[in-house]
Every structure is written in structure tokens, then in C-alpha cells.
Amino acid sequence: MLLCGVFISIFVRYNSTMRKEILKKVKRIVIKIGSRVLTCDDNGLDSALIGGLAGEVSHFRKKGYEIVIVSSGAVAAGRKELGLGDRPRTIPQKQAAAAIGQSKLMRAYEEAFAGHEIKVAQLLLTRDDLANRLRFLNARATIDTLLDCGIIPIINENDTVVVDEIKFGDNDNLSALVTNLVEAQLLVILTDIDGFYSADPRTDPDARLIHLVSAITREVERAAGGSASTVGTGGMATKVAAAKKVGKSGVSTLMINGKTPGNLERALTGDEVGTLFLPADTSLNRRKHWIAYTLRPVGRIIVDNGAREVLARHGRSLLPSGVVRVEGKFDRGACVRVCGPDGTEFARGIADYSSREIELIHGRKSGEIEQILGYRYGDDIIHRDNLVVL
Ligand SMILES: Nc1ncnc2c1ncn2[C@@H]1O[C@H](COP(=O)(O)OP(=O)(O)O)[C@@H](O)[C@H]1O
Numbered sequence: 304m305l306l307c308g309v310f311i312s313i314f315v316r317y318n319s320t321m322r323k324e325i326l327k328k329v330k331r332i333v334i335k336i337g338s339r340v341l342t343c344d345d346n347g348l349d350s351a352l353i354g355g356l357a358g359e360v361s362h363f364r365k366k367g368y369e370i371v372i373v374s375s376g377a378v379a380a381g382r383k384e385l386g387l388g389d390r391p392r393t394i395p396q397k398q399a400a401a402a403i404g405q406s407k408l409m410r411a412y413e414e415a416f417a418g419h420e421i422k423v424a425q426l427l428l429t430r431d432d433l434a435n436r437l438r439f440l441n442a443r444a445t446i447d448t449l450l451d452c453g454i455i456p457i458i459n460e461n462d463t464v465v466v467d468e469i470k471f472g473d474n475d476n477l478s479a480l481v482t483n484l485v486e487a488q489l490l491v492i493l494t495d496i497d498g499f500y501s502a503d504p505r506t507d508p509d510a511r512l513i514h515l516v517s518a519i520t521r522e523v524e525r526a527a528g529g530s531a532s533t534v535g536t537g538g539m540a541t542k543v544a545a546a547k548k549v550g551k552s553g554v555s556t557l558m559i560n561g562k563t564p565g566n567l568e569r570a571l572t573g574d575e576v577g578t579l580f581l582p583a584d585t586s587l588n589r590r591k592h593w594i595a596y597t598l599r600p601v602g603r604i605i606v607d608n609g610a611r612e613v614l615a616r617h618g619r620s621l622l623p624s625g626v627v628r629v630e631g632k633f634d635r636g637a638c639v640r641v642c643g644p645d646g647t648e649f650a651r652g653i654a655d656y657s658s659r660e661i662e663l664i665h666g667r668k669s670g671e672i673e674q675i676l677g678y679r680y681g682d683d684i685i686h687r688d689n690l691v692v693l
């Protein structure tokens with residue numbers, strides 16, 4: 304028992320030292336705030352809580368940190384106004400609620416930050432905006448300019464126009480993609496629970512709070528369940544997925560309870576609150592991260608075992624000779640899934656040839672491409688610079 308206590312206290316100290324080391328290298332932070340954090344029991348926005356958070360964010364902003372907020376809460380803030388009872392059910396109802404709630408949400412932030420003489424700006428994004436490289440770079444330039452002017456960008460999904468195909472899905476995912484977009488060094492996820500538990504504490508009384516997740520393994524993913532909330536969409540599973548995505552570009556994630564006053568400030572000074580997810584050992588550059596997680600794959604290329612081996616283990620380009628077949632219709636430049644002979648996706652990349660062209664050249668030598676097509680773009684179906692092993 305005593306030994307266990309000693310071990311815990313050494314671990315807490317180690318964890319806290321590590322947090323401080325990570326925080327030392329942080330200048331730009333993305334803070335994601337969930338719907339359940341921002342709303343009170345009667346489901347309106349909790350302006351006292353937003354006021355408190357604005358105070359904590361302003362404190363760090365004035366210390367020189369650059370802060371980007373990804374905020375949920377539009378649907379929750381607007382649904383009462385629609386008079387539809389506890390929850391908008393159809394997609395148009397949700398979109399109508401978001402249209403009402405988004406302006407309420409921004410007004411609440413504007414008022415809260417005005418008290419600290421800080422201005423805010425609204426950005427509403429769809430997945431298509433970030434999947435298009437030019438719009439991605441434009442969004443980044445806008446955010447950089449706002450940050451240079453000391454303004455806090457507040458980002459949400461453009462709920463009123465999105466349909467499933469162009470949806471980020473949830474704001475946990477959006478916050479991970481924004482972290483990559485703005486090249487932040489830390490993602491902080493504020494939710495309504497103290498961090499990541501060994502199981503959902505709402506259903507499992509034995510669930511333990513885990514302060515440090517050094518690798519996002521299958522067990523970690525299995526422990527993360529969905530949301531019980533009527534206003535949120537993600538649950539813990541999407542938060543863990545977000546931590547995994549940013550971890551692939553070397554960024555840590557802190558998940559803390561956003562309902563507890565002062566928690567954000569404590570977490571950003573290195574106290575052991577919530578859960579710290581460490582990044583993966585291998586880190587993708589930003590462009591590869593964008594290919595792997597922001598682009599929407601539109602087709603599949605099935606490769607043989609030899610090609611799978613050289614792509615996955617040796618980082619080579621995909622040549623026509625290793626391709627067994629192509630599925631789906633896509634143009635040159637499309638993002639595609641690369642799958643092994645059993646159909647399991649193991650990589651993603653940008654194809655240098657269209658599906659129609661790949662149908663003609665698969666299984667052949669690169670030297671034969673010109674003879675078969677009458678032209679050639681290069682030797683590879685996917686060049687290694689455009690290929691990411693997942
Ligand atoms: N392993 C877990 N640890 C912590 N919370 C979990 C876990 N599995 C599921 N959950 C649930 O996830 C919820 C948080 O997600 P969600 O309701 O989407 O919040 P938010 O609005 O902040 O995005 C928690 O309230 C909890 O019930």
C-alpha cells in the first residue's frame with residue numbers, strides 16, 4: 304500500500320514535469336469547447352461559464368500565446384427558439400437551430416471577451432473548404448492575420464449548409480484538422496468530464512481516470528464510448544480519434560473538464576488535471592497529414608503483397624506493376640485508399656493517374672505506360688511524397 308502511494312506520487316511528479324516540458328514548446332493552441340460545456344441544464348448557453356472561460360483564455364492570450372477556439376454549441380443554443388422540444392430531429396431542424404444559435408453563441412463570446420478588451424472573429428468551415436488546398440491555404444492566411452492582430456478566431460462547422468458528404472462529422476474532428484491547419488503545438492479539448500477514463504464513468508462505476516495516455520492503442524480506443532448527450536455529437540470516441548490525428552503530426556492533446564472553473568489555467572501551467580495524450584513517435588509533415596485526414600478518399604486501389612511490403616516498410620512509391628485492380632471512378636489528382644490483397648486499407652494517397660488510366664496500365668511495367676496510353680505523367684501511380692501509410 305505504502306509502496307503504491309510512493310509510486311503514485313513519483314508518477315504524478317514525472318507526469319507534471321513532462322507536461323511542463325511540453326508546454327514550454329507551445330506558442331499556438333487550439334482549444335475545442337464542447338456543447339455540454341457551454342450549456343446549462345435548461346439547455347441555453349451558460350453565460351457565466353463562457354465569461355469564466357473567456358477570462359482564462361484572455362490571461363494566456365495576454366501572456367503571448369496565440370489561441371484559436373473551435374466551439375460547438377450552435378444547435379444547443381438555438382433549439383429552444385425553434386420550439387421543437389428537447390432535440391431537433393431532422394437535419395433541416397438541426398440546421399435551423401444552428402442558424403439561430405450560431406449568432407447567439409458569437410454574441411456570448413463577443414461580450415465575454417470584450418470585458419478583457421479582446422476581439423473575436425467567426426469562421427464557419429465545411430470539410431470541402433479544407434479539402435481544397437487553395438481554400439485551406441486561404442483559411443490559414445485569414446487565421447494568421449487575425450492572430451497577428453491579437454484577435455481570437457472562433458471556428459465552428461458551417462452547420463446550415465453541410466450534408467453528410469461534406470461534413471467534418473463532429474467538432475472533435477474539426478479541431479484536429481484546425482490544429483493541422485494553423486500548425487498549433489497543442490490541442491486542448493474541454494468537455495463535461497474530468498478526462499479520459501478506463502470506461503465510460505456514466506455507465507461503469509469502476510472506471511478510473513487516466514492522466515497520461517502515451518500511445519493510442521486499440522484498448523484505449525475500445526474504452527472510449529459515444530455520447531449520452533442530446534446536444535453533442537461525438538462522445539469520447541471522437542475525442543480520442545482527434546488526439547490520434549494530431550498526435551500523427553507530433554502534437555499533444557490535453558483533455559480537461561471545461562465545467563470546472565480555473566481548470567484551463569491549471570492545465571496550461573502544467574498541473575496534472577485531465578488527461579494528456581502524447582503524440583506518436585513517428586510524425587507526418589503537415590501536407591501528408593492533410594492528405595491522410597482532411598481529403599476525402601473517392602476510390603480504392605488494391606495492391607499485391609509485394610507492393611504492400613515496399614510501400615508500408617520502405618516508403619516507396621506505388622508503381623503500376625503492384626496494382627491488382629482499381630475500384631471507383633476518379634480523376635488524376637484524386638485522393639484514394641490503398642488496400643492490401645484482403646481489401647484492408649493501409650495507406651492513402653493522391654493518384655497521378657485516373658481510375659480509367661489505372662485500369663489500362665495496372666500490372667504492367669512503368670516503361671510500358673506511354674506505349675499503352677499514348678502519353679505518360681510519370682512512372683508512379685502514387686508518388687511517395689503523396690503517399691501516407693496509416
Ligand atoms: N472512456 C470514457 N471516458 C470519459 N468519458 C467517456 C468515456 N466513454 C464515453 N464517455 C462519454 O463521453 C462524454 C463526453 O462527450 P460529449 O457528450 O460528446 O461531450 P462534448 O459536448 O464535450 O463533445 C462524457 O460525458 C462521457 O459520458
Ligand SMILES: N[C@@H](CCC(=O)OP(=O)(O)O)C(=O)O
Pocket residue numbers: 336337338339374375376377378379401459460462472473474475534535536537538
Ligand atoms: N457544430 C455543432 C456541434 C457539433 C459537435 O460536434 O458537438 P460536440 O460533440 O458537443 O462538440 C454545433 O455547433 O452545435
